[in-house]
Structures are given as C-alpha cells and as structure tokens.
Amino acid sequence: MTSHTTPLEYKSHQSQMNILGFWVFLGAEIVLFATLFASYFVLEHNTAGGPGGGADIFVLKDVLIETFLLLTSSFTSGLAIHAMRNHDKKGLLLWMIATLLLGAGFLFMEINEFLHFIHEGATIQTSGFTAGLFTLLGTHGAHVTFGIIWISLLLVQLVRRGITEKTSSKLFIASLYWHFLDVVWIFIFTFVYLKGMVM
Amino acid sequence: MSLDEFFVTGDPMILASQIAIALTMVGLVALITYLKRWKWLWSEWFTTVDHKKIGIMYILAGVLMFFRGGVDGLLMKAQTSRPEMGILDAQHYDEIFTTHGVIMILFMAMPLLIGIMNVVIPLQIGARDVAFPKLNALSFWLFFVAAMLFNISFVIGGSPDAGWTSYFPLAGKEFTPGVGNNYYAISLQIAGIGTLATGINFVVTIIKMRAPGMSWMKMPIFTWTTFITSIIIVAAFPIFTVALLYMSLDRLFGTHFFTVAAGGDPMLWLNLFWLWGHPEVYIVVLPAFGMFSEVIATFARKNLYGYKSMVYAVAGIAFLSMLVWVHHFFTMGNSAAVNSIFSLTTMMIAIPTGVKIFNWLFTLRKGRIEFSTSMLWALAFIPCFTIGGVTGVMLAMAAADYQYHNTMFLVAHFHYVLIPGVVFAVFAGLYYWWPKMFGFKLNEKIGKWHFWLFVIGFNLTFMPMFFVGLDGMSRRMYTYAESTGWGCMVRLLSSWFLNNGSWFRCTCLQYLLEFPLCVTESRK
Numbered sequence: 001m002t003s004h005t006t007p008l009e010y011k012s013h014q015s016q017m018n019i020l021g022f023w024v025f026l027g028a029e030i031v032l033f034a035t036l037f038a039s040y041f042v043l044e045h046n047t048a049g050g051p052g053g054g055a056d057i058f059v060l061k062d063v064l065i066e067t068f069l070l071l072t073s074s075f076t077s078g079l080a081i082h083a084m085r086n087h088d089k090k091g092l093l094l095w096m097i098a099t100l101l102l103g104a105g106f107l108f109m110e111i112n113e114f115l116h117f118i119h120e121g122a123t124i125q126t127s128g129f130t131a132g133l134f135t136l137l138g139t140h141g142a143h144v145t146f147g148i149i150w151i152s153l154l155l156v157q158l159v160r161r162g163i164t165e166k167t168s169s170k171l172f173i174a175s176l177y178w179h180f181l182d183v184v185w186i187f188i189f190t191f192v193y194l195k196g197m198v199m
Numbered sequence: 200m201s202l203d204e205f206f207v208t209g210d211p212m213i214l215a216s217q218i219a220i221a222l223t224m225v226g227l228v229a230l231i232t233y234l235k236r237w238k239w240l241w242s243e244w245f246t247t248v249d250h251k252k253i254g255i256m257y258i259l260a261g262v263l264m265f266f267r268g269g270v271d272g273l274l275m276k277a278q279t280s281r282p283e284m285g286i287l288d289a290q291h292y293d294e295i296f297t298t299h300g301v302i303m304i305l306f307m308a309m310p311l312l313i314g315i316m317n318v319v320i321p322l323q324i325g326a327r328d329v330a331f332p333k334l335n336a337l338s339f340w341l342f343f344v345a346a347m348l349f350n351i352s353f354v355i356g357g358s359p360d361a362g363w364t365s366y367f368p369l370a371g372k373e374f375t376p377g378v379g380n381n382y383y384a385i386s387l388q389i390a391g392i393g394t395l396a397t398g399i400n401f402v403v404t405i406i407k408m409r410a411p412g413m414s415w416m417k418m419p420i421f422t423w424t425t426f427i428t429s430i431i432i433v434a435a436f437p438i439f440t441v442a443l444l445y446m447s448l449d450r451l452f453g454t455h456f457f458t459v460a461a462g463g464d465p466m467l468w469l470n471l472f473w474l475w476g477h478p479e480v481y482i483v484v485l486p487a488f489g490m491f492s493e494v495i496a497t498f499a500r501k502n503l504y505g506y507k508s509m510v511y512a513v514a515g516i517a518f519l520s521m522l523v524w525v526h527h528f529f530t531m532g533n534s535a536a537v538n539s540i541f542s543l544t545t546m547m548i549a550i551p552t553g554v555k556i557f558n559w560l561f562t563l564r565k566g567r568i569e570f571s572t573s574m575l576w577a578l579a580f581i582p583c584f585t586i587g588g589v590t591g592v593m594l595a596m597a598a599a600d601y602q603y604h605n606t607m608f609l610v611a612h613f614h615y616v617l618i619p620g621v622v623f624a625v626f627a628g629l630y631y632w633w634p635k636m637f638g639f640k641l642n643e644k645i646g647k648w649h650f651w652l653f654v655i656g657f658n659l660t661f662m663p664m665f666f667v668g669l670d671g672m673s674r675r676m677y678t679y680a681e682s683t684g685w686g687c688m689v690r691l692l693s694s695w696f697l698n699n700g701s702w703f704r705c706t707c708l709q710y711l712l713e714f715p716l717c718v719t720e721s722r723k
C-alpha cells in the first residue's frame with residue numbers, strides 16, 4: 001500500500017497504526033476538553049461573592065501575547081514537519097526548538113497569569129467559577145508542559161538516530177498533539193476570555 | 200499516625216479478613232518459592248505482551264473480583280434477610296453496597312469482557328496480536344493495580360461508603376470526611392485510563408489488522424460489537440476522568456465543583472457521572488450481545504439471522520446510549536419537558552434491543568439446536584434479559600418513575616439486565632472459547648449443574664425484589680422494621696440466602712475445582 005511518494009512517517013504498517021491510534025486518542029482528548037468546557041459554562045457565573053470573570057481578573061494584553069506565542073509555535077511545528085519531509089534534519093531540529101521555546105514562553109506567561117489571578121483573590125478554592133477556570137486552563141497548561149518534555153526527549157532521539165521511519169513517525173505524532181493544543185487554546189481564547197470580557 | 204488509625208480496627212469480620220489476607224500472602228509467596236516459579240511468573244506472565252496471556256490474566260482477576268463482589272452481595276443479603284438483623288452496622292453496610300457496585304461493574308464485568316476480547320478478537324480477525332501489545336499490557340496492569348488499591352481500602356483506611364454512584368454533596372469531604380472516598384476517586388481514575396487505552400487499542404486493531412478480504416460486513420459479529428464498544432469507551436471514559444478529577448480536587452484540595460456552598464453544583468456531578476455511567480452500561484452489555492450471537496448461531500447450526508440488522512442495531516444502541524443519562528435522576532428537579540425527552544430517548548433503546556432479541560429467536564427457529572452448556576446460558580439469557588428490559592421501559596416513564604425511583608424495583612431491574620446480559624454471557628463465552636485458551640473442553644456435566652444452580656438461584660434471589668420494591672422498600676437501607684409489612688416477601692427473600700449461596704459457591708468452586716480436574720482429565 002505504500003508507494004515511493006508515501007511520507008517516511010507512514011511507511012511501516014506499525015507507524016500507520018500508531019498515527020491512527022493517536023488520532024483516536026485525540027478524539028478522547030476532545031471529549032475530555034469538551035467536558036471541561038461544559039463544566040466551566042455551568043459554573044461560570046457561580047462566583048460566590050468572589051471575583052467574577054471578565055474585567056475583574058482577565059488581562060487582555062497578556063492573553064493576547066499568550067495567544068500569539070502558542071499560535072506561532074503551532075506554525076513553527078508545521079515548518080518542522082515540512083523540513084522533516086525534505087529530510088532536512090537541521091531544519092527539523094531548529095524549528096522544533098523554536099516551537100519548544102515559544103511553548104515555554106506561553107507557559108511562563110500563563111503561570112504569571114495564574115499568580116495574577118491569585119493576587120486578585122481568585123484562587124482555585126474561591127468559588128465554583130474559579131475551580132472551573134483553573135482546571136480548564138490548568139489542564140491545557142499541563143498538556144503543554146507534557147508536550148515540551150515529550151518533544152525534548154524526541155529531539156534527543158532525533159540527534160542520536162537521525163530521521164528514520166521510527167523517529168519521523170514519533171515526531172509527526174507529537175506535532176499532531178501540538179496542533180491539537182493550539183486548537184484547544186483557540187476555544188479557550190474565544191469562550192473563556194473573549195466571552196468573559198465582552199458578555 | 201498511629202497504627203490503629205492506619206488499619207481498620209474494631210470489627211471482628213474485618214480483623215478476620217486482615218489475618219486471612221496476611222496468611223494468604225505469606226502462603227502464596229511460600230508456595231511460589233517452594234515451587235521455584237518466580238522467574239517463570241515474571242518472564243511468562245508479569246512481563247508478557249501476548250494477547251492471550253493478558254486475556255487470561257484479565258479473566259483470572261475478574262473471577263477473583265467476582266468472588267470479592269459476591270461476598271459483599273452475600274453480606275448485604277444476610278443483613279436484610281430479616282427485619283432488624285445485626286450482622287452489619289449501618290456504616291459497614293454502606294461500605295459494602297458501595298464496594299459491591301464498584302467492584303461488580305468496573306473490576307468484574309469490565310475485565311472479564313476485556314479478557315475475552317483480548318483472547319478472541321485477534322483470532323477472529325486473523326491478526327497476530329493487537330495493534331499495541333505493550334499498551335495492552337499497560338492497560339491490564341493499570342486495571343490490576345487499581346483493583347488492588349480499591350480492595351485494600353476495607354482493611355486500610357476504610358472503604359468508600361457513598362454508593363457506587365457517589366453522589367454529591369454526600370460524597371464531598373463535608374459529609375464524608377474519611378479517606379474512604381479518596382480510594383474511589385483515585386483507583387477508578389487509574390482503572391479508567393487503562394480502559395481508555397484498551398478502547399483505543401481495539402479500535403485500531405479492528406480497523407487496521409483484519410485479514411485480507413475481511414470487509415466490514417464480513418466481520419464476525421463479536422468483532423463488530425467489540426469495535427462499537429471500543430468507540431463508546433473512547434467517547435465516554437474521558438468524561439469520567441474529568442468528573443473524578445473534580446471529585447479529587449474537591450475532596451483533597453478544597454475546591455468547589457460539587458459543594459453546595461461557594462458556587463458549586465452537586466447536579467454537575469450527577470450529570471457527568473451518568474454521561475459516562477449510562478454508556479458504561481452498554482460498554483459491558485454490547486460485547487455480551489456479540490458473544491450470545493456467536494454462541495446461538497453455532498449451536499443452532501444456522502447463520503445468524505439478520506446479520507446486517509444486528510450491526511445497525513448495535514450502532515443504534517451505542518448512539519442512543521449517549522442520549523439517555525437524565526433518566527437516572529428524573530426525580531431531581533428537571534422540567535417536565537426535559538423529563539419527557541429523556542423518557543422518549545430511553546424508550547427508543549428498546550427498539551434496536553428488540554430487533555436483536557427477535558434476530559436471536561429467528562436464528563433459533565428451525566435450527567438443529569444443541570443444548571451445550573454455553574448454549575444453555577444463551578437460551579436462559581433471552582427470557583431473563585427480556586424481564587430486565589421490559590421493567591426498564593417501565594422505569595423509563597418519567598411520571599411512573601417517581602414511584603419506582605431508588606426502590607428495590609430498580610435494583611431488581613438492573614440485576615436482571617446485568618446478570619443475564621453480562622455474567623451469563625461471560626459464562627457462555629468462557630465455555631465456548633475455553634479450548635482456545637487452554638486446549639481442552641470444560642466438563643459438560645459440571646457445567647450443567649453450574650448452569651441450573653446459577654439460573655434458578657439468580658431468579659429466586661432477584662425476582663422477589665421487584666415485589667418488595669413495588670411495596671415501597673427503598674434500596675440501600677441497612678435494616679427495616681417488622682411493621683413495614685415486607686416481612687412476608689422478605690421471608691421469601693431469605694430463601695435466597697441458601698440459593699444465592701449455592702449459585703455463587705458453585706461458580707467459584709467450578710473454577711477452583713474443575714480446572715485441575717480437567718487438566719488431569721485432558722492429560723490422560
């Protein structure tokens with residue numbers, strides 16, 4: 001079923017299954033985040049006298065920087081896979097490192113944002129609203145953290161083994177994961193921040 | 200922390216269990232050392248990635264948990280056999296009905312079914328193994344660790360005691376401050392991750408590893424039901440993951456997801472729990488339907504009647520299973536419109552299920568039926584499960600449900616669905632596929648004793664519950680007064696003690712005794 005135009009990461013049957021399996025896993029992740037979003041919507045207005053959403057605690061400028069960092073990192077991870085398809089190990093490595101740095105920048109901003117929330121009196125224990133908010137953002141942030149560790153380890157493998165059938169399929173899967181986190185963030189940006197600021 | 204805070208003390212039954220556990224552990228270690236089997240155990244079983252061996256380990260663990268959950272059931276029945284019995288106090292009774300429910304669903308039904316899937320699916324589709332053998336082993340060990348963690352709760356720290364549904368606010372730290380419910384939150388989380396991985400594994404295995412020429416509509420029906428079940432697992436388990444995360448945060452870190460104060464919402468837990476919990480019912484019952492279809496077609500010596508309609512029915516049930524969760528709490532403040540909609544969706548499930556029942560009956564029609572033990576289980580399943588299904592439709596009518604809600608009628612209903620639907624199926628499947636696992640057939644004579652004792656005992660145990668339920672006896676009551684008038688029904692119920700004991704003991708003895716017996720027989 002594989003021809004010479006088949007990308008390297010799809011060459012072996014096991015790699016094809018790994019990629020399909022990861023898509024199915026992403027399906028489960030969508031359900032997971034959908035549940036987090038739904039719960040957040042249920043709890044959104046239950047501020048119990050503590051700080052509410054919107055103008056109370058959200059800082060538009062910081063959120064915008066986070067958004068640009070994460071969206072750009074998704075773009076650079078795409079460039080990395082493009083380099084991988086061209087068997088350009090150096091390009092792959094550099095774009096992936098750029099992705100990781102942008103991801104780390106995002107995390108730094110997000111941790112600062114959490115500290116800001118806490119400073120404003122909105123801790124995870126304050127109300128139903130803050131519990132939903134911190135868990136939704138925190139689960140996304142934990143995924144980004146895991147992604148950074150995972151891709152770093154894959155890059156070690158890449159440096160040692162080069163672009164092989166195995167390393168390419170692993171990096172391809174990691175890039176799917178990274179794009180997925182970006183998609184989740186777009187929903188967070190829209191339905192948590194914009195909705196919270198505007199409505 | 201002093202030692203008596205760590206261990207549960209003060210109850211002679213639990214003390215006996217603690218001593219028994221310690222002695223069993225020492226005995227096992229001594230036995231394995233004496234037989235010099237450690238290395239063999241490690242390399243052949245503990246580290247195996249072979250689908251059949253993993254399947255067998257799942258089945259063994261499931262039988263073990265069946266024993267634990269069954270003892271819980273026996274204790275509950277002993278306690279409620281007469282008015283004002285004193286075998287268990289209220290707290291102990293609460294713990295036992297909670298662990299009975301959790302263990303029977305998540306640590307008995309799930310591993311037995313997943314075990315049979317593991318053994319059978321690669322063989323049915325002509326694959327060497329599942330798509331991700333190492334992940335498969337990881338799934339098993341996550342499940343096993345979770346089961347053990349959950350089980351030690353009754354001797355260390357105390358068992359969860361808020362019901363297998365663990366509704367908030369009762370399950371919150373305000374009303375259940377002990378560590379018991381943390382066992383629930385954490386061990387089910389671990390088991391759930393293992394199950395999710397199994398679901399992904401089987402979706403990919405069935406899509407990508409079928410033998411050449413086996414198109415979708417040529418797949419064996421058990422493969423179909425496993426495939427659809429795996430999809431439900433992927434779609435439903437993450438919801439439970441989130442719900443349990445919230446529960447852990449509420450209980451351990453003082454958040455307010457489900458509390459009544461500070462803006463929490465206890466109904467959020469109920470919705471999330473049943474958004475997973477109802478599909479979970481179909482996760483355990485659909486593979487069982489697949490096994491019955493295989494067994495009935497084989498022993499009626501006919502092709503399965505209406506193969507395509509079977510596939511569509513399973514897919515339909517899977518879809519509808521996601522749309523009925525509110526019927527678990529009709530009485531908890533929904534509007535009439537919401538209740539009506541969920542009444543309708545619930546009753547709609549009876550349609551594809553009815554299609555399946557008629558297909559099985561038409562497969563039997565004019566067949567040359569062979570009454571083998573596994574066929575007997577399948578034949579007994581049809582009427583018993585129909586009773587469970589029809590009473591389910593009764594419960595589905597929201598207005599009437601105000602009468603049935605949380606009574607023994609409901610308890611009888613779901614035991615009539617799950618025991619024929621899952622336990623009978625597992626027995627049918629084990630008798631049917633046993634030679635594929637161990638290379639010999641189980642003894643038919645003992646099998647028939649097993650069958651008749653179990654089926655008669657099952658009906659005698661649960662049939663009276665319908666009547667005491669309609670008479671107003673609510674579930675989860677640790678005792679009741681003589682003046683309730685349930686006495687006469689319950690006298691009937693107390694006959695269950697013997698029956699229940701016999702069907703249950705028989706099942707366990709079956710596996711304990713028959714296995715070495717048959718091994719020696721087959722070696723002659």
